[in-house]
Amino acid sequence: xxxxxxxxxxxxxxxxxxxxxxxxxxxxxxxxxxxxxxxxxxxxxxxxxxxxxxxxxxxxxxxxxxxxxxxxxxxxxxxxxxxxxxxxxxxxxxxxxxxxxxxxxxxxxxxxxxxxxxxxxxxxxxxxxxxxxxxxxxxxxxxxxxxxxxxxxxxxxxxxxxxxxxxxxxxxxxxxxxxxxxxxxxxxxxxxxxxxxxxxxxxxxxxxxxxxxxxxxxxxxxxxxxxxxxxxxxxxxxxxxxxxxxxxxxxxxxxxxxxxxxxxxxxxxxxxxxxxxxxxxxxxxxxxxxxxxxxxxxxxxxxxxxxxxxxxxxxxxxxxxxxxxxxxxxxxxxxxxxxxxxxxxxxxxxxxxxxxxxxxxxxxxxxxxxxxxxxxxxxxxxxxxxxxxxxxxxxxxxxxxxxxxxxxxxxxxxxxxxxxxxxxxxxxxxxxxxxxxxxxxxxxxxxxxxxxxxxxxxxxxxxxxxxxxxxxxxxxxxxxxxxxxxxxxxxxxxxxxxxxxxxxxxxxxxxxxxxxxxxxxxxxxxxxxxxxxxxxxxxxxxxxxxxxxxxxxxxxxxxxxxxxxxxxxxxxxxxxxxxxxxxxxxxxxxxxxxxxxxxxxxxxxxxxxxxx
Numbered sequence: 305x306x307x308x309x310x311x312x313x314x315x316x317x318x319x320x321x322x323x324x325x326x327x328x329x330x331x332x333x334x335x336x337x338x339x340x341x342x343x344x345x346x347x348x349x350x351x352x353x354x355x356x357x358x359x360x361x362x363x364x365x366x367x368x369x370x371x372x373x374x375x376x377x378x379x380x381x382x383x384x385x386x387x388x389x390x391x392x393x394x395x396x397x398x399x400x401x402x403x404x405x406x407x408x409x410x411x412x413x414x415x416x417x418x419x420x421x422x423x424x425x426x427x428x429x430x431x432x433x434x435x436x437x438x439x440x441x442x443x444x445x446x447x448x449x450x451x452x453x454x455x456x457x458x459x460x461x462x463x464x465x466x467x468x469x470x471x472x473x474x475x476x477x478x479x480x481x482x483x484x485x486x487x488x489x490x491x492x493x494x495x496x497x498x499x500x501x502x503x504x505x506x507x508x509x510x511x512x513x514x515x516x517x518x519x520x521x522x523x524x525x526x527x528x529x530x531x532x533x534x535x536x537x538x539x540x541x542x543x544x545x546x547x548x549x550x551x552x553x554x555x556x557x558x559x560x561x562x563x564x565x566x567x568x569x570x571x572x573x574x575x576x577x578x579x580x581x582x583x584x585x586x587x588x589x590x591x592x593x594x595x596x597x598x599x600x601x602x603x604x605x606x607x608x609x610x611x612x613x614x615x616x617x618x619x620x621x622x623x624x625x626x627x628x629x630x631x632x633x634x635x636x637x638x639x640x641x642x643x644x645x646x647x648x649x650x651x652x653x654x655x656x657x658x659x660x661x662x663x664x665x666x667x668x669x670x671x672x673x674x675x676x677x678x679x680x681x682x683x684x685x686x687x688x689x690x691x692x693x694x695x696x697x698x699x700x701x702x703x704x705x706x707x708x709x710x711x712x713x714x715x716x717x718x719x720x721x722x723x724x725x726x727x728x729x730x731x732x733x734x735x736x737x738x739x740x741x742x743x744x745x746x747x748x749x750x751x752x753x754x755x756x757x758x759x760x761x762x763x764x765x766x767x768x769x770x771x772x773x774x775x776x777x778x779x780x781x782x783x784x785x786x787x788x789x790x791x792x793x794x795x796x797x798x799x800x801x802x803x804x805x806x807x808x809x810x811x812x813x814x815x816x817x818x819x820x821x822x823x824x825x826x827x828x829x830x831x832x833x834x835x836x837x838x839x840x841x842x843x844x845x846x847x848x849x850x851x852x853x854x855x856x857x858x859x860x861x862x863x864x865x866x867x868x869x870x871x872x873x874x875x876x877x878x879x880x881x882x883x884x885x886x887x888x889x890x891x892x893x894x895x896x897x898x899x900x901x902x903x904x905x906x907x908x909x910x911x912x913x914x915x916x
Contacts, residue, residue, distance in 0.1 A: 317578040319407055322788040329380070329388060329395065329405040330780035331373050332583055333360055333412040333572075338369075340376035341780050342384055342405070343795055350791040352799040355775055356380035361568070362414040368568035369414055370575070395575055409787060410576050411779040413583035414566070418442055418558050419501060421469040423449040423493070425476035425485040425514075428708040428726075433538040434475035434513065436703075437547040439624045441554035442585025443470075444611075449492070451476075451485050457492060464496035470562045472498065472508060472530070473550060474522070477515030479540045486514045490525040497529055502565040507531040509557045513538045513550040533557070545707065558582060578787045584613050584624065586782025590796060591615050591739070592622050593785050597793060600736035603762065604778075605693060607742035609633035609672055612692055614700040618729045623704035627696040632744050633672030636688060640665050643691035650894045651687035651760070653906040654680065679915060682749070686757055689744045693761035701728045732890075733765040733811065733865055739801065741773035751880040752843075752914045755804045759884065763892050765811045766865035767854075767874050770804040770881070803848055805879030808856070809886040811863040814838035820862045820887050825876075827852025830883070839904075841911045842885040846878030854883075884912065 319325070328343040328350075338361075342354040356379030361372040374393050381388035387403045390396050396404035420443040424431030427450040438445050446467050449460055472493065476486030498508045510530040512522055519534045526532055535549040559579055563569040573580060581589070587606060595602045595617035604615040610631040615624045629638040640648065645658050652661075664684050668674065676682040705726035740746065740758055748754045755770050777800050785792035810821045816839035824833045828850035836842065846852055854876050861868040876883055888908075895901040909915055 317787050319577055319787045322791070325406045325788060325791065327386075327399040327405040328784065328788075328791065329377060329408045330777075330784060331376060331408075331410045332586075332776075332779040333362070333369055333373065333410060333414045334583065335414055335416070336360055338372040338376045338414075339776065339780075340373070340380045341775075341777055342380050342386070343784070343791065345791075349798070350794045352777060352795050354380050354384040355777075356383060360414050362566060368571075369412070369566065370568045370571045373410070373572065373575075397577075407577040407787065408575055409578045409780070409783045410572060411581045411583045411586045411783050412563065412569075412572075416501075417444055417584070418554075418562055418582045419444050419446050419469045420554070421445075421447050421449070421464065421467055421472045421498070423472065423474045423476075423489050425451045425489065426708075427452055429542075430475045430477065430514065430539050432703075432705075432708065433545050433547070434473050434550070436545070436623060437475075437513065437538050437550040438473050438554065439626065440547060440585070440588060440622060441551040441558075442582030442588065442624075443554065444626055444628065449489070451489065460492050461496045464493060464498050468499055468501040470501050470509075471554070471557050472510040473554070474510060474512050475514040475538050475550075477518060477537075477539075478542060479516050479537050481515055481517075483515060483518035483521055486518050487521045487525060490522045494526050494529050500561070500565075502562070505565065506561060509533065509561050511535060511550060511553050511557070543707065555579065555581065555585070578783060581779075581783045581786075583779045584626070586779040587613070587741075588615050588622060588624050588782070590778050590782040590785055590792060592617055593782075593789065593792065594737075594796060596620065601731075601734050602737040602739065603697075603730075603735055604739040605696070605741070605745075605762075607632060607689065607692060607696075607744055609743075610635045612696040612742075614696050616700065616704055616730055618704070618731060618734065621704075621729060623700070623729075625696070625700040625703045627692075627699050630692045630696050632685070632689060632692065632742075633668055636665050636668050636692075639688055639692045639695070642695055643688075648687050648691050649898070650901050651690050651905060652683055653902050653909060654683070655902070656680075656684070683915070685744060686748070686753060689757055690761045693757065697762055701730045704728060704730050732763060732768075733863070735764050735766075735768050737769050737771065738762060738764060739771050739773060739778075741776055741778060746772055746774070746776065750914065751802070751804055752912050755807070755881045755884065756908075756912055756914055758804075759807050759809070759886060760892065763809070763890055764807050765809050765863075765890055767872075767876060768807045768809070769877055770807055770879065771801040772804060773800060774802045803877065803879035805846060805881040805883055806876040807884050807886055808854070808864070808876070809888075809890065810836070810856075810858060811890045812838065812858075812861070812887075813889050819859050820889075821859060821864060822857040823885065824855045825852045825883070827876075828878070830878075836885050836887040838887055838889060840885075840887040841908050842887075843881070843912050844883040844885070846876070846882045848879055850878040851875050852878075852883075881912075 358375030431450040606613045612627045818838045856864040
């Protein structure tokens with residue numbers, strides 16, 4: 305194992321006095337670009353001041369990730385008028401005058417990020433808990449094996465041999481329960497002799513987070529074929545998950561094995577004043593911190609060229625999913641296949657035949673870095689984005705559920721509803737904050753386009769605040785929160801988020817023109833009373849920093865958050881878009897007739913000012 309100058313890899317922060325920090329340098333080493341930001345304490349408040357980027361250099365011919373870090377840091381230093389890198393290519397610390405920074409921190413998804421194989425006894429129970437632990441740690445789950453996945457043993461062994469993950473997470477059984485099933489899983493892994501992605505210089509790390517009574521038996525079966533770590537059970541009893549210890553061990557092994565064996569990462573680990581985190585794990589951490597600090601339910605999405613990550617925090621429970629085949633360039637054909645052509649075409653307000661749409665998809669696949677040059681091309685890309693986001697969120701809702709195998713409390717009303725399996729904990733009516741990031745969302749030419757892509761794809765209900773990550777600094781702030789929570793929160797709320805405004809969406813089904821809700825706004829620059837009709841979109845001006853009190857009086861069985869037909873009063877926040885009253889109903893349904901659908905979408909676009 306590669307070691308640092310003091311003989312071991314840092315698994316804890318070196319920062320002893322967070323309050324003394326004045327200048328912070330943070331980087332995110334992405335698969336193509338390394339992004340650096342400078343955070344400075346100005347008048348007692350932490351602010352993000354400068355940003356730079358450079359190509360990531362983890363691949364040949366350079367094969368040293370620190371070169372990209374130095375280039376990005378040098379650009380930030382030049383913009384800030386602060387010398388951050390010395391003549392030996394080292395980051396200068398501590399800060400003195402116009403030189404150096406007090407700490408340097410980093411996240412990374414370069415080289416494919418963190419890739420894991422997960423195994424559990426029952427697919428819907430311990431496998432699902434182990435998968436949640438891996439995803440929460442920022443991993444891409446390559447495969448989930450379970451005793452009941454209907455593959456024969458030799459097929460499972462062959463699959464383990466084919467994969468080259470960074471590590472394996474094995475779970476199964478409750479503490480004190482049966483041992484035989486999880487031992488049988490170990491008996492599949494041992495003969496497969498799994499090999500780690502970064503070569504054969506070290507053994508495959510395997511984390512055992514199952515029935516603790518079976519740990520000695522699992523150890524005997526696996527022998528010296530893997531490097532075994534035993535942590536507390538992710539499912540000690542059926543009614544409770546304990547994902548923290550497994551996640552923490554994943555982070556430690558990510559540093560000790562994945563990062564330490566990737567090109568140049570031994571130097572980067574030594575430079576960093578806090579453990580390097582997988583980029584998705586850091587994004588999840590900052591969203592969790594925000595939700596916990598403000599006592600809200602939040603959803604975040606990061607849509608990329610190949611994958612889409614969705615994060616959620618509901619009632620303090622964090623979940624993350626990776627839709628590995630839903631993206632805007634490399635995976636765009638998968639979006640077309642899963643969503644189907646008619647669902648994409650319904651968002652395009654001009655005549656477009658299937659052949660033209662397929663050609664646009666293929667062109668994007670073979671030229672993934674191109675950006676739309678015409679309004680029609682932009683509308684096409686944003687139509688595909690809606691469907692990629694919708695499908696990713698649907699997968700997330702199906703994954704983020706109550707625990708399977710637990711008897712749920714049921715009311716008399718529930719007795720008349722057929723409910724099979726666990727229920728999703730994602731509840732759009734309780735969603736307080738929806739945060740967007742990723743090129744198609746963050747770089748949309750108009751904020752109205754970002755807001756409507758979120759509303760159309762996620763279909764928030766009741767009252768939901770909308771925001772986007774300004775320059776994709778959530779990963780930087782996630783790792784900063786592990787060192788200095790106050791600084792991370794201050795930068796997140798002042799510089800990271802661009803608040804788009806608030807969406808008010810009654811949950812109702814009806815016919816166009818039917819009144820669904822009366823509304824009355826009183827506040828900063830917004831005094832308006834009216835009636836929202838079904839199928840209508842209304843945009844009201846309310847600037848960033850402004851608030852207004854809204855009174856909503858639903859008509860008939862319309863639900864605005866307090867139950868069908870019940871009134872609601874709340875404070876709404878403004879933004880670059882303002883307040884959007886969405887009377888299109890939930891679930892959102894568009895006309896089947898193509899001509900009527902085009903006219904309807906065009907009307908919605910005009911009412912919000914999306915393209916004009």
